[in-house]
Amino acid sequence: MSTFNTSREEIAIVSFVELSPAEASQLDEIETIQTIVSRATDGAGIARDRIGFTVSGSCDMLVGRPFSWIMAMDGAGVSKPIEESHVEMDGAWALYEAWVRLQHGDIDAALIYCFGANAAEDLMQVLALQLDPYYLAPTGINAAEVAALQASAMLASGATERQFAEVAVRAGLAVSVEAALAEPYLHRPLRASDLPRFSDGAAAMVIARGDYARSVCARPAWIQSMAHIADGHSLGARDLSKSPSLEKAARLAGVGAKATQIVEVHAPFGPQEVIALEALKQAGLSADAKVNPSGGTRAAQSVMVAGLAAIGRAASAIHRGEASRTVGHASSGPALQHNLIAVLEERS
Amino acid sequence: MSEATKAVVKDVTTMASPVSLKFRARAGKDLSRFLRGMKERRIVGRVCPSCNYVYVPPRGACPTCGCPMGDERVLPETGTITTFCIVNIPFEGQKLKPPYVCASVLLDGADVALFHLVGGCDVNEVRMGMRVRAEWVDEADAELSLETIRYFVPTGEPDRPLAQIREHI
């Protein structure tokens, strides 16, 4: 009954930049946005007046003040009114809104940017505010403990701690599987190497249509399709060891239609990467696709940026000629509740 | 619930679920320099190298041009009230006792108005176009904050005509 159609327009990621955590930690929001937006546009030879739509992604709860993105916008240079939107989500969903906007065929390019502040004293506690305010949040459970519940559910359905440790090594958070397994539990069964290392961060991207994309980028990363799906929320009503939403999004986006060389997965907690890869495999992801060759986003996780960063890195691999088909994944919410997939291709 | 309990406990329709979060605020490069000036009781704006407008407090980028800010410019402590509001309403977390005046003050030589408090006169005497100057806190109390200006007070000079402030509301 439901309808999901995919791209009708030729749209490509033509520019992507992210700020290093070290650089981001020196700047306020305005300086951050000024830096990444100028790098993603002027720095990539994209004229600002060709940008017909701008979307940003951020979250007030990370900064500790309402309307935090409004001040940040000054960095984008907006004294002449622009067509613009903002999502209180990871920048990957800002990309989705921009991609939908470009489907209309009347503008050439769109700018996406996002920022995440590591300003909270206890980000795991902040993230727990995503939980049902009546039945879950008052229990005092934090985001790491929700992830631990999920990891326990995985172990109960056949996953092993060794798998978690392998993910930790791939993310650069442990030197070896043995070393990871030797760590004490922090939130059993999670160890330090299963948790994200939060950081400041920001990213910007430009997407463009058809000939304009070709004119500003030697190897555009064409967005073959995008899809995003949410699971239900209530932790007790879900099989936490699986991600049906990710599998469905990946099927809708046609992940399995062709061979994929690189997949960049955004799973804030290590065990979630195991779930994500299993869901992608069910949806037909090539068994030999390289996982997170960029190193992934967990060693320097900037909330609300990491999802767009995963997709941006999947695009950069095409820009650099290292792959002809890549998949970028973004996630959001407690226990990997919400997932977005972008399938990117090189075209001759 | 027993009948006896029901007699004293009303229906539960809400529950308090307090949340306490702590955040670190980062001033950034440009604002930090301005705040250091405040501690010395000086008003230090910045000039945009592209459009030459003078911003105070300076921001991390020129919102007109989208470029980083240029040279510093020390501004006088006098200016003009372009518009204002008298706050009569009490609310939770309020720092001042109503009534008090919040005003846009265009410092002489600046291109954007600064939002601050007005004191030193009856709230009903405040006018658009009124000339004011910064009233500083004592040197020992100077902070890395705009609060080092306690508020703006009338200078007694003649008002500036509305036509001159119209573009700086």
Added chain:
Amino acid sequence: MKQRCAVLGIGQTHHAAKRGDLSMSGLVREAALRALDDAGMTFDEIDAVVMGKAPDFFEGVMTPELYLADALGAAGKPVFRVHTAGSVGGSTAIFATHLVTSGIHKRVLTLAWEKQSESNAMWALSPKYPFSPPTTAGAGGYFAPFVRAYIEFTGAPEHIGWQVAYKDRIHALKNPYAHLQMPEITIDMVKNSPVLWDPIRYLETCPSSDGAGAMILVSEDVAEASGKKVAWVHGTANRTEAILYPRRNQVLPQAGSDCAKALYKEAGITDPKREIDTAEIYVPFAWFEPMWLENIGLADANDGWKMVDSGDTMLGGRQPINPSGGVLSSNPIGASGMLRFLEAAHQVRGTAGEHQVEGAKKALGHAYGGGSQYFAMWIVGAEKP
């Protein structure tokens, strides 16, 4: 290339200072179920949910669309969250429209809400930031200086504010969903109410409400197959400008007038004063009615207050503004923009009930947010565009 989009279902809650009978989930469901019922649909038929809400700081729930997915039958579907400050209800409806006009989906549930009784907006909007003086005093404290400037520069008499406040409360008496129901309202009551943020008086101010608004937006084939009367989307536009730059006009912001121009162009409107039968515009403080009338070209420069004074904006007048009672009668902040959009749709479907503008064929919905920086508008019509 671009597909047509129509409003097939409309629903809203009974707005009130406190809907103690409903949780946040219950509140969004009340609006969503009414919209589905109006469209003759169930949750199963919906392709995607697009939600809008003002700051998460209000209710203290971060990214609440995730928790609300359960209440909206959205498990297994795309759920999206827009946040563009006060304009969010409008921006949300526009993105939902784009999902249909782009051909990606055919049936989208769009919804916006706020539960102010489970939050404290004055507190959330007036934080004491480090490095700065305590000048934040809620939305009224921010906007009062610009109202003062409008009055000063146009020479508008002070009764204009009283009159708008009175008119919208009279309109609200014809809208069973409106929060404020004040049959006793008189112009003298407004005039004698306390001045909160000089020059803004208590009764010239919007209330704090719990409420939600929802629409079912569908593609042309779905609209036609339904056999129902729909509101066709003739155009949408949004424009944004920075909060502070030299010579920024915060009384009549360029983003507002640019947005209106883009909107009229897309909707094929050359004379908005005559072609638009009625408008629902975002007026949280009475004086914003004349300001926005000028800003979006429904009145000439400096003449907005004269249009109010002449009675043109009352129901039965030449161009009724906010026949539903507007934001001055119901203000669930995040939902207020969507209520403007859906009330415009009601008017052209002829389903507005007692506050129907007779024979309305084209109606405008308007929302704004931030420091008068974010503008979102649409025009809906009884006929296909």
